Amino acid sequence: MRSWCVTAALVCLLAGAVLAWPAPPQPPCPCAQPEWCNPVKTPPRKEVFVFAVRNDTWKHYDWDKVTTVVMFGFYSEELMCYAHSKGARVVLKGDVKASDVAHLPDPLFRDDWVITQVALMLKQHMDGINIDIEQAIPAGDPARDGLTALVNETTFVFHAINSASQVTFDVAWSPDCIDGRCYDVVNIAKSCDFLFVMSYDERSQITGPCVASANSALETTLGGYQEYLKLGIPADQLVMGVPWYGYDYPCLNLSKDDVCSIKKVPFRGAPCSDAAGRQVDYKDIMRLMRNSSRRWNDTFKSPYFNFQEGGQTHQMWYDDPQSLQYKYGWAVKQGLRGVGMWHGDTLDYTTTDPKVKKQTQEMWDSLPKYHKKS
Ligand SMILES: *[C@@H]1O[C@H](CO)[C@@H](O)[C@H](O)[C@H]1NC(C)=O
Ligand SMILES: *[C@@H]1O[C@H](CO)[C@@H](O)[C@H](O)[C@H]1NC(C)=O
Ligand SMILES: *[C@@H]1O[C@H](CO)[C@@H](O)[C@H](O)[C@H]1NC(C)=O
Ligand SMILES: *[C@@H]1O[C@H](CO)[C@@H](O)[C@H](O)[C@H]1NC(C)=O
Ligand SMILES: *[C@@H]1O[C@H](CO)[C@@H](O)[C@H](O)[C@H]1NC(C)=O
Secondary structure, eight states: OHHHHHHHHHHHHHHHHHHHOSSOSOOOOOSSSGGGGSOOOOOSOOEEEEEEOOSSSGGGSOTTTOOEEEEOSOOOHHHHHHHHHTTOEEEEEEOOOGGGGGGTTOHHHHHHHHHHHHHHHHHTTOOEEEEOOOOOBOTTOHHHHHHHHHHHHHHHHHHHHOTTOEEEEEEESSTTTGGGBOOOHHHHHHTSSEEEEEOOOTTSSBOSOOBOOOSSOHHHHHHHHHHHHHTTOOGGGEEEEEESEEEEEEOSEEOTTOOEEOOOOOBTTBSBOGGGSEEEEHHHHHHHGGGSOOEEETTTTEEEEEEEETTEEEEEEOOOHHHHHHHHHHHHHTTOSEEEEEOTTSSOOSOOOHHHHHHHHHHHHTSOOOOOOO
16 A cells, blocks of 8 residues: 555656646657657557567558557667657566566565656657566465556556556466466456567477477467456457567477477476577578478468578478468457567568568568558
8 A cells, every 4th residue: 555655646746747847857859840759649449569679670660550669678769759750659668677576566666666667758758668577476476466566556657647658568378377477467457558468489388299399389379368368358458469580490300290309498397498499580581491491380370491500400480471360360350459579670671682572571461451540
């Protein structure tokens, strides 16, 4: 309860400051048009939610589709101005360090965290925050409720300051304590605008045979959403996050029917994991595929291919417009809040090769054609 007193005081104080000084303690607008510094006021709409990790390729996104961009690990004024000129939100990345997870039950820690984020949002003319905490938290740990409270308080304060601001939270492909992340997803969903479901890294904890397989198998992916829906989380609060990247696995052995055995690399209690491979951007996958032939696994509705590198056999599992169509189509049919990808900068935006240009274009074109209301 103390925390709400303090949090409420912060809101009063900030709201008071904004009221008292219409030109608030914000830096001057860096945009060519001053109105581009205004946060986006569009009410809830279907989302095309993009994680940006670079400051130099976002101009090539399909801005007729993009509704929200997370600036993941950087801040760019140019991107903020540009996104706002296109009616898209730009949001912060919210993180809690592994060493701070134990502090989550502490209201003072949370107040401090929320205040820091709000100040950043205002200073940088932004529209909200995407909370990405991927630390393991056991079901009985007090940090579990602490995390839910953090999300609740963040939303409370962000919405108090800007009712059109957006607070979102990233969750694993299934709610079942994936990678030891036993978060209270039901109450977290109630405490924010929507969840971004990371329908990838589905091989982070392999319990069956230690073999290479799809990063985002259709059945596994849809099974995850069924579980979220069964918990009572509305479809409208789930954004489907898909991979615009894949995994390259060195094979210990490749059988005639394309089963690639991989090294046993344990992860959070599982004997084997996708850490035996490496994540590869879509553009590099396309380059590596030039000497190989794309194959299709119809069980997983996923493409893959085998290739040689330095005398070593590899198997690459990835997603492309064909595999993504299955997922996007389902997201639309089920009335999910939208789709998004990790991440928007895996494509080749600088090539002059028409074949590669087309590959980039097709990835954006495969996204659902939501009517981008503004
Ligand atoms: C982009 O980021 C790099 C590395 O952090 C930095 O050197 C460069 O100045 C930035 N460019 C822009 C346009 O912000
Ligand atoms: C969030 O906090 C408010 C204020 O304390 C409370 O009324 C609300 O029930 C909380 N929501 C959830 C989902 O915990
Ligand atoms: C390795 O692959 C070969 C070729 O398909 C197969 O004959 C052999 O049984 C495999 N060995 C193991 C240990 O899986
Ligand atoms: C494809 O094969 C050619 C000729 O063997 C080789 O020079 C090139 O490096 C290969 N490319 C890739 C991406 O493996
Ligand atoms: C897909 O891959 C899995 C794992 O290697 C294999 O068991 C399955 O038979 C494959 N399905 C098809 C249709 O190739």
